[in-house]
Amino acid sequence: MKYPSTSNTYCPYCRKQTPHKAKLYSKGTARTMAWGQLKHARKLTGYVGKVAGEKTVKKQGKRQKVVLNCTVCNKKIERTIGTRTRKKLEVTA
Numbered sequence: 001m002k003y004p005s006t007s008n009t010y011c012p013y014c015r016k017q018t019p020h021k022a023k024l025y026s027k028g029t030a031r032t033m034a035w036g037q038l039k040h041a042r043k044l045t046g047y048v049g050k051v052a053g054e055k056t057v058k059k060q061g062k063r064q065k066v067v068l069n070c071t072v073c074n075k076k077i078e079r080t081i082g083t084r085t086r087k088k089l090e091v092t093a
């Protein structure tokens, strides 16, 4: 899938259509002091190493996200493109 690098879309901060720059969304690093991470680390200490987590449902494909940056107010908006797909998103000129 291809997505244009610049587009004219609605900015909720400017409350009007403004030119936006598109970037691929990337997940940030996990916080080490987050409650879940601390709980996991606490469980790992001791004799038994592995911790059985809850089984997650395997979804077919992932939702492709794009970060739109408003060129007027410089605020960012996250937007999902379409539904779950196995195809990767490309930001093209």
Ligand SMILES: [Zn+2]
Binding pocket: 011, 012, 013, 014, 015, 018, 070, 071, 072, 073, 074, 075
């Ligand atoms: Zn704006």
